[in-house]
Amino acid sequence: MDNLTNISITSSELKDGYGYDLPVYGLDNGLFYYLHVPALLCILCSFTCACTVIILSFRHKDYRKFFFWTKSERFAVYLAICDGGFNTFHSMDHMQYVITKDHVRPIELCQFYGFMLAEFVAAQILMVNVIAINAFILMVFKKKINFGKYDWRLLVWTFGLPFVGSTAVAVTGQLGPNRISCYFDGVKAEIASIAFTTVPLLLVLVVNIVLYGITLHRIKIETISLQLGLQRRHACDKSKRAATHMSMFVCAFFIQWGPLALTLAWTLISNERPFVFYHIVTVFSNIGGCFNLCIYLIIRHTNNQNRHKSNEHSQMDSNEINAITHAAALHPNPRKTSIC
Template sequence: MDISTQSDFTENTAELEKPTTKRFLSNGIQSSYDIPVYGLDNGDFYSIHIPAITCISLSFISVLAVIVASFKTKSIKTFFSWTKSERLVVYLALCDGLLNISHALDHTQMIVTKNHVYPKELCTFYAFMLIEFVTAQNLMVSAVAFNVFVLIYFSKDLDFGKYDWHLLLYTFGIPCVGGTLAAIFDKLGPNGYSCYLDKVKGGVTIFFYTTAPLLAVLITNIILYGLTWKRIRSESRRLQNTLGQEVATTRSAIKAGKTMLLFVTAFFIQWWPLSLYGIWQLIAPVPLAVFQFVITFSNVGGVLNGIVYIIIRRRRTKMKQKKTMKKKEFQSIATICDGVKDSST
């Protein structure tokens, strides 16, 4: 996903300058439709859109694989009885999939027409989809990070409500309201590379819809991740040679916490470049190479989610194998004991 707060087009093709709404308006530019698509005049056009579509395609393939594999191993009828990690994989995959479809259409139309997305209403729709599903993923992973923190520190598993309605209302409702307001106040539109917040009309909205919330989420998740991982390490050492029901419960919570932290790790990998970009563009012009770096990471959410899914499946398989081995060992011991008992009689 190539969300940007990019800039006026300059003769220096290696840098992206910060947009200045007043400067645009003073030159008679009313919206981003009044400025050319970035890259057509300097050869950077395809170097932006081709990598984006490639990453989006890989992400979408991974999304399909995760969804098919998830429902192949378990019934959709029992979906809400799956573990939280298993349900989160599906939710995030759906977010990535829907985002991939709309964003791929966005980039494809620009490549074919070599122009901004028309009609304006279609660009607004693509922008709304971007806000909805990117923000939903950020909020969902934040909810996961907080859930793990509470689980490890207070041994309390947060209730997401029947059919996860608490989680779903929070993660999809907030961005829906935000995107709707941005559309009503005519802040959505082209930004030179795709459809998101119109860089001419957006002004301060761009900062409050992208840079500020993403940095807040990232910093919060880093703090929660660090505190949670520290407690997990200390608890794992303490329980290493301890037995008992309470210990078994704590160990179970630790395993669940480690699994859900995978989603937070994937979040860091996907979004830290965009956070860096947001800070950079507030201080100095951003090199195009940095922006291309952002494109690569922010568009591979489906791939990262797929990796998390594979790790979860492997851990579950190992746990089943250990249980099977313990069961066989117990049966063998029981058989030996029965043999000894029979021989003694």
Template sequence: MASKYYPEVPIGGVEEGLFYVIHGLALTCITASLTCAVIVLVLSFKRGNYKTFFTKWSRCDRFIVYLAICDGMFNFSHLMDHIHMIITEEHVWPAELCSFYAFMLFEFVSAQCILVVVIAVNAFALIRFRKSLPLGKRDWILLTLTFGVAFVLCVIAAGLGQMGPTGTYCGIYNKIASIFFTVIPQVSVLVSNSVLYFLTWYHIRKETKRVQDSLGNKVKDSKAQEAGKTMTLFVAVFFIQYWGVTIAGFWNLFADVPIALDMAVVSFANLGGVLNGIVFIIINRSKKKKQTTKRKEISTVETNES
């Protein structure tokens, strides 16, 4: 069905009779993701003192907070444009409002991509060189790189008039522009993260085998290995969340994206908060397990001494 505001951009799902299915699925995933992101933020600051966020919180804990903020803001803006479309059965109008939604979405998706690359590089550096990346006082280097670069990209895209309706949401709608603003960056991030992920795990397995051969199978992972393994979880989540977006971006350059792939993109891309919530649970369970083991070891030592 043609749009009365954007005749050149068909309203996605209408011809197939799946308009409400697509937006209903999107709203379900987005609501679940937004809820999880809020829960993660609340629990994080409930368990840790916000005053010591930059001084005593671990990098993994801070990364969780930054990712939850990206997920939350992305989900909130995306929720608004899907609600707008499902109520009006039309693309978001006025055009400035659609551009605003697109700006917010692109800002926090880009920030998340950059952040996950930093996490992947940091994990590799920890395992391979036993060093962490310098993030600056109060993480200013990380935050400037993550949100600053994303903001500049958004300003460029908006300034060139490339933000608008894509068919099912507000984003980068021009096919040529999408090559430079979405396809190339997404592919670059996915490839670099894949390489870093496998290199990190290769060195983890190599180091673990070396230590086990020397000291036996009961040896514990070093703190660097533990942190490296934890950070690779964030990278794995990124693969799950954005594999469909990357494939759809390529596909759209040559033909219309099949409805099945579009549905997969709607599902996985909007579940970031849920996926990172799972990582949050895994990390906290691991912490509790270590604390329990440590208490048992202390109790055993005290019993033996008495």
């Protein structure tokens, strides 16, 4: 995300009251390409990783049984869709800036880019928040959240609510160019940007940190506990694995959006921001797909290991049963034979 600049200009400098009144960032100081070229490279890498997650997911699992996959596997796909959508439209506005060295025109196109970015950014924020809550409830209360048939509750909340919010800001003319991208208009949408991005992102980040900390603490307690029976231990291990996988998504969210959250918090205090802020936010906010791919590969590797161990245990149990059966066949009289 690059919605970082809100410049103060006098009413005499306003021409049409939109972000087009603001100069394109970097053209006057030679930093234009230092901002947009790294952003495009990060977006390309993230988009490639997001597509890889989706392809590998459906290649190794039956797509017809998608809603019977584990929650972690479904979350990986949903977040890959968020990253892929975000990368697609964010690359378009960055590319147009690079080609034209000007704001994205016409205004309708820029507003469309802004609408799609608002949709996918908000969807990802809500999705990761749901993941954090789900992991917390799973470990602390030992309950599973019911997302409804075909995950309809989850999808309505994470994609439907942002759609309604994005539509509201779009019809009120709050979307448009800022100095470096299309998102919330750099002139008209200062309050909307705070209400739609700054406050929700900071709030979700704080909530996720708290839930993440409690969840990890609970996982640690469960791991060192030696008072569980074998059957209970197996069920507990499954819950811990699921919570650990979901916690990784939350951790990746911190890395991806933490710099933007800190920058937005800085924006509330001062309008002066060092250029390094732009670089940090540009890099980390645009490589979410790479984080998601790493998490997906870890989950897949862990699941394969657990499946392999489960098969080994099943084979051992089968061999033990066969040995007992064979011994019983050799000594049919239980009074003469004792089997320990």
